[in-house]
Amino acid sequence: xxxxxxxxxxxxxxxxxxxxxxxxxxxxxxxxxxxxxxxxxxxxxxxxxxxxxxxxxxxxxxxxxxxxxxxxxxxxxxxxxxxxxxxxxxxxxxxxxxxxxxxxxxxxxxxxxxxxxxxxxxxxxxxxxxxxxxxxxxxxxxxxxxxxxxxxxxxxxxxxxxxxxxxxxxxxxxxxxxxxxxxxxxxxxxxxxxxxxxxxxxxxxxxxxxxxxxxxxxxxxxxxxxxxxxxxxxxxxxxxxxxxxxxxxxxxxxxxxxxxxxxxxxxxxxxxxxxxxxxxxxxxxxxxxxxxxxxxxxxxxxxxxxxxxxxxxxxxxxxxxxxxxxxxxxxxxxxxxxxxxxxxxxxxxxxxxxxxxxxxxxxxxxxxxxxxxxxxxxxxxxxxxxxxxxxxxxxxxxxxxxxxxxxxxxxxxxxxxxxxxxxxxxxxxxxxxxxxxxxxxxxxxxxxxxxxxxxxxxxxxxxxxxxxxxxxxxxxxxxxxxxxxxxxxxxxxxxxxxxxxxxxxxxxxxxxxxxxxxxxxxxxxxxxxxxxxxxxxxxxx
Ligand code: TEU
Numbered sequence: 001x002x003x004x005x006x007x008x009x010x011x012x013x014x015x016x017x018x019x020x021x022x023x024x025x026x027x028x029x030x031x032x033x034x035x036x037x038x039x040x041x042x043x044x045x046x047x048x049x050x051x052x053x054x055x056x057x058x059x060x061x062x063x064x065x066x067x068x069x070x071x072x073x074x075x076x077x078x079x080x081x082x083x084x085x086x087x088x089x090x091x092x093x094x095x096x097x098x099x100x101x102x103x104x105x106x107x108x109x110x111x112x113x114x115x116x117x118x119x120x121x122x123x124x125x126x127x128x129x130x131x132x133x134x135x136x137x138x139x140x141x142x143x144x145x146x147x148x149x150x151x152x153x154x155x156x157x158x159x160x161x162x163x164x165x166x167x168x169x170x171x172x173x174x175x176x177x178x179x180x181x182x183x184x185x186x187x188x189x190x191x192x193x194x195x196x197x198x199x200x201x202x203x204x205x206x207x208x209x210x211x212x213x214x215x216x217x218x219x220x221x222x223x224x225x226x227x228x229x230x231x232x233x234x235x236x237x238x239x240x241x242x243x244x245x246x247x248x249x250x251x252x253x254x255x256x257x258x259x260x261x262x263x264x265x266x267x268x269x270x271x272x273x274x275x276x277x278x279x280x281x282x283x284x285x286x287x288x289x290x291x292x293x294x295x296x297x298x299x300x301x302x303x304x305x306x307x308x309x310x311x312x313x314x315x316x317x318x319x320x321x322x323x324x325x326x327x328x329x330x331x332x333x334x335x336x337x338x339x340x341x342x343x344x345x346x347x348x349x350x351x352x353x354x355x356x357x358x359x360x361x362x363x364x365x366x367x368x369x370x371x372x373x374x375x376x377x378x379x380x381x382x383x384x385x386x387x388x389x390x391x392x393x394x395x396x397x398x399x400x401x402x403x404x405x406x407x408x409x410x411x412x413x414x415x416x417x418x419x420x421x422x423x424x425x426x427x428x429x430x431x432x433x434x435x436x437x438x439x440x441x442x443x444x445x446x447x448x449x450x451x452x453x454x455x456x457x458x459x460x461x462x463x464x465x466x467x468x469x470x471x472x473x474x475x476x477x478x479x480x481x482x483x484x485x486x487x488x489x490x491x492x493x494x495x496x497x498x499x500x501x502x503x504x505x506x507x508x509x510x511x512x513x514x515x516x517x518x519x520x521x522x523x524x525x526x527x528x529x530x531x532x533x534x535x536x537x538x539x540x541x
Contacts, residue, residue: 003239003264005464008345008454009094009187009352010043013317014051014073015059016409017355019421026409026420028074032082037438039089041358041447042454045187045239046086047094049317051079055105057158058136058375059317059407061191062103066176083184094187094239095180099173100195101159108172109160113145122169124152124161130202132210135245137379140210152202154195154214156375164196164223177231187239188232190263194220194244194251208246216244216251224255224262233261239350240264241311249299253308265309265350271295272314275325282380282397287326289496293479297470300348300481304468310349314340315357320405324363327533328498333360334445335533338518341446342535343479343494345453346516348468355410358450359441363405364430369395371428377402411437445518452516460515462488462539477501478530489540490515495530502529512538 018030028051038046050060051073060070069076083093102108112119129141129150134157141150142157152161162169177188197217205213224242232238240263242255252266274292277283303310314322323329327336337360345351366372369381369391377398384394404427411433412419418433430436441447457463466483477497483490491509495501505528514522515537522536530536 002258003237004044005350006458007044007239007350008042008457009045009047009239009241009311009350010038010041011047011049011316011352011354013049013355013407015049015426016407016420018410018412019423019425022422023072024421024423024425025072027072028069028078028082032078032085035085035089035091038091040451041353042451042458043091043353045092045094047187047189047352048096050096050098055103055158057103058156061098062101062105062156062159063098064103064105064107066102066173067179080183087184092186093184094189094241095185096189096191097177098191099162099176100192101153101155101161104158104160106160118168121166122163124163124198124202125149126152126202130210130213131204131206132213135209136376137383152198154192161198162196163198164219165198165200170223170226174227174230177227181231181235186235186237188241190240190242192245193224193242193263194247194255196220196223211246215246216248220251221254221260221262225260228261228263238264241267241350243267245269249302249308252299252310253303253306256303256309257307259307265311267311267313268299270299272319272322281401282384284397284400289476289479292496293473296343296347296479297473297481300468301470304348311352312344312347312349313352313354314344315354315406316352317354317406318403320401320403321361321363322357323360324400324405326496329362332498332533333362335518335531337446338449339494339496339533339535341450341453342492342516342518342537345450345457346463346483346490346492346537347481348466348483351453351457353450354406356406358447359411359436359438359444360446361408361411361436362430362432363399364408364428365432366399366404366428369398372398372402372404373427374403374407377404413437413439449516449518456516460490460539461485462490466490472503475501475503478503487541491538491540493528493530493534493536493538495532495534498532500529500531500534502527504528508540509538512540515539 015026017026019026020029052063053065053068053070054060054062108119108122132140134140136156144151194216197219198214242263244266247268255262256265275287277285381398408430409420409425414434418429462483462485466485469482471480471482479494510524517536519531519534
């Protein structure tokens with residue numbers, strides 16, 4: 001048995017979804033309160049970002065206890081209630097497993113620091129640091145107490161990398177997954193899981209900040225097989241997704257191919273780097289459509305041919321809102337949001353919706369650095385200044401690229417704090433909440449369109465199971481693909497620009513039926529006109 005290919009996952013950043021206690025921080029009971037909303041949307045699974053005890057230096061990705069609920073978010077009883085109530089709506093939970101590193105406040109690290117050799121072997125300690133750079137800036141090594149040694153931290157210095165070579169570490173981490181399985185959790189999202197395999201001997205690597213030295217090492221596949229066997233692999237219908245940092249198709253095929261018994265699917269980020277200048281995040285430039293289109297086609301086709309499976313997404317808690325990146329939101333927010341949605345929901349793979357995407361939420365439009373809280377943004381701002389940028393230039397980059405862009409409170413209605421909380425929220429609400437909110441958008445264009453896309457995936461096996469092939473690959477405005485299942489075909493056309501365009505439709509598709517479009521009365525003529533940001537899917541039975 002394998003996972004259900006009709007699954008649609010909805011990601012919730014618990015800190016920002018709904019606050020029921022009036023402390024300005026979202027909580028688990030807040031999610032329970034919104035289950036009927038999620039059921040109306042039609043999603044099957046909720047991925048929750050970490051809600052475990054944590055000093056919150058990286059918003060919960062620095063875990064100090066893997067098997068408890070941070071009181072900020074509620075209690076274990078609240079979590080159990082969430083699982084039980086969600087089940088009555090046919091919704092299951094996907095938890096975030098941050099197994100590459102733990103907080104330096106975790107007892108394992110504390111015991112190691114206190115001199116216990118058993119726990120020292122839980123971490124990656126060396127006499128001499130390598131030249132690797134932390135993903136949050138600065139060196140990837142920090143002094144390990146006053147021992148004269150250094151510990152590895154690929155992220156913040158309070159996030160110490162765990163030593164997966166040590167079988168005791170693996171055993172502890174597998175226990176964590178099983179603890180949550182026992183609570184009825186059916187899905188797992190494994191944070192930066194392709195970084196867990198570090199070599200015994202670590203060496204300098206001047207290329208790309210050291211990434212090749214620790215990314216996608218062959219041993220990761222072995223560890224994933226062990227993890228699978230020791231935990232979720234026993235469930236049969238588990239849904240697992242690995243977050244793969246700077247990965248390759250070859251590896252993602254291996255991670256997600258069913259007969260390999262590793263994971264159900266993989267996230268990769270190549271398509272969200274098409275607006276990076278020279279591969280650098282902290283730059284400003286327009287997105288490169290050809291690059292985006294070619295990436296989608298290469299990944300879509302190669303994963304298809306080799307039996308791999310993609311997680312499909314535009315947004316998450318680490319990304320600025322896709323609408324701000326890919327769409328002229330001033331003039332075409334509705335059209336752009338629905339086109340982006342169709343471009344992944346009708347494709348081959350499992351779609352993920354990030355909270356607020358279904359109502360077309362935008363970046364918050366902050367006016368000052370004081371509004372930002374994310375450690376990565378604060379470090380990057382300093383680095384940009386150090387590089388000689390003016391504060392205005394640096395701010396413009398943070399504003400476009402900060403992870404806080406997507407972490408702002410969910411916009412429920414036009415009341416103060418967007419109906420998210422009765423108190424001042426931990427992160428400032430986005431500027432547009434009075435016009436863009438759930439209450440308004442339910443009767444708008446975007447929410448109903450998402451609902452329809454999700455329903456279509458349930459109705460038509462060609463969407464959940466069909467093959468993927470590129471179409472109109474040379475078109476300079478349209479990202480198009482064709483799905484096929486048995487004798488059925490589905491052509492999906494997406495105009496990624498604010499200008500209309502046209503293409504020649506083949507005779508058979510002229511006889512097809514419009515399955516969905518974000519413009520009314522689409523006519524299937526030989527020369528087909530696509531309006532700004534139009535999406536059009538044509539079914540051939
Ligand atoms: O993100 C992994 C990761 O590589 C990100 O740091 C990403 O490169 C960056 O955010 C883009 O600028 C995961 C989590 O999703 C992220 O929230 C955590 O901070 C990180 O791991 C460490 O656990």
